[in-house]
Amino acid sequence: MMTWKLREADLLHLLKESNLEPSPGSPLGGLKPLGVAARLAPIGDKPQLMEALSRVAGAEVVLGMVTLSPPREPEFSWFYGTANDGNYAYHGPAEDGGHEIVWPVDGFLLLRSLQAPLAMEIPSGKEEISLVLDRSGFETLAAMTDLFQEKNLLALLKRTPAQEADFAEIELLECCERSRNSQDLRWMVPRIQLIAPVGLRFSDEDLRRGLAALVAGELLAQRDGRFAPTPALGLVCSGLAATTGMSALSTQRRQKLSHLAAVRMADLGLWIIEFSEITADDFNVRIAGMAQAEMYARMKAGLGMPAEKGAALRCPACAAELRADARFCAKCGYRLASKR
Numbered sequence: 001m002m003t004w005k006l007r008e009a010d011l012l013h014l015l016k017e018s019n020l021e022p023s024p025g026s027p028l029g030g031l032k033p034l035g036v037a038a039r040l041a042p043i044g045d046k047p048q049l050m051e052a053l054s055r056v057a058g059a060e061v062v063l064g065m066v067t068l069s070p071p072r073e074p075e076f077s078w079f080y081g082t083a084n085d086g087n088y089a090y091h092g093p094a095e096d097g098g099h100e101i102v103w104p105v106d107g108f109l110l111l112r113s114l115q116a117p118l119a120m121e122i123p124s125g126k127e128e129i130s131l132v133l134d135r136s137g138f139e140t141l142a143a144m145t146d147l148f149q150e151k152n153l154l155a156l157l158k159r160t161p162a163q164e165a166d167f168a169e170i171e172l173l174e175c176c177e178r179s180r181n182s183q184d185l186r187w188m189v190p191r192i193q194l195i196a197p198v199g200l201r202f203s204d205e206d207l208r209r210g211l212a213a214l215v216a217g218e219l220l221a222q223r224d225g226r227f228a229p230t231p232a233l234g235l236v237c238s239g240l241a242a243t244t245g246m247s248a249l250s251t252q253r254r255q256k257l258s259h260l261a262a263v264r265m266a267d268l269g270l271w272i273i274e275f276s277e278i279t280a281d282d283f284n285v286r287i288a289g290m291a292q293a294e295m296y297a298r299m300k301a302g303l304g305m306p307a308e309k310g311a312a313l314r315c316p317a318c319a320a321e322l323r324a325d326a327r328f329c330a331k332c333g334y335r336l337a338s339k340r
Helices: 008-017 046-057 107-118 135-157 169-180 188-195 204-216 231-241 292-302
Strands: 002-006 061-068 075-081 087-093 099-106 130-134 220-223 226-229 243-253 256-265 269-276 284-290
Touching (some): 002 008, 046 075, 061 188, 087 107, 130 204, 130 231, 135 169, 135 188, 135 204, 204 220, 243 292, 284 292
Antiparallel strands (some): 002 099, 087 099, 220 226, 243 256, 256 269
């Protein structure tokens, strides 16, 4: 891979020189026009750079990736490609305030980045759980997760038995207010906002609407002004509270957006959070247990990588998947035997 760090003046000159017009959604669309004079920096590997810029300026495929392994800070990355190419160009801010371009970024490298927080080298089974929620129900689920975690932590500090998993509406609203204003990613409300495809509100009105939807869907029981989760919903709350890693992949192809997140629970394997019917401020979501191999295939599909045909080529040293034309393992560096 090659990396370039460019000023806006250099980028504008290169785009103009090559008649590249940034398409809607390109990160190069907001560049400021050149002044009356600009000193341009020398550019190395220019043909390769122009290949990268053609993808960033007129991307047919845009990938947005988030990886999170608490308590480390989340990592956000954007990649741009064509509809029929497994390679992507990375674009992001450079340390000096300019633009950083990396080319070519192989799809297998992106796949490994998504896998890292999920520890997917460790075999995992499939938890038989599946829920379908709207946006307000999804927000309410996150708020409930934090409320139950808070109750258990307080009981632990006071050395008292864990409280029953029931609550009054006001308890949920007040706990969500604390979580919403927290930067601590050990709580679900701040984390869930990082992996959602649109901004979440967590307003009192939305949480009340979510409670009503969960009751109507027989996921919450309501009695004497208090709410209690069914075993299925309680399991999901417990699993989300025990999250050890999260990855999210947003893929836009020809104006069609798909978005999924993968979550690793400490003892409950892998869960997928799959978003659909996404609009500017709404969506539906499905939460389901998923076996490791199936999650791997879903991530490959999201990256636009072809499905496996026959047995996958794997490194003899670390068992990582290899490209058919690989000479080295991109994961451990093992030198492969030359093909004749």
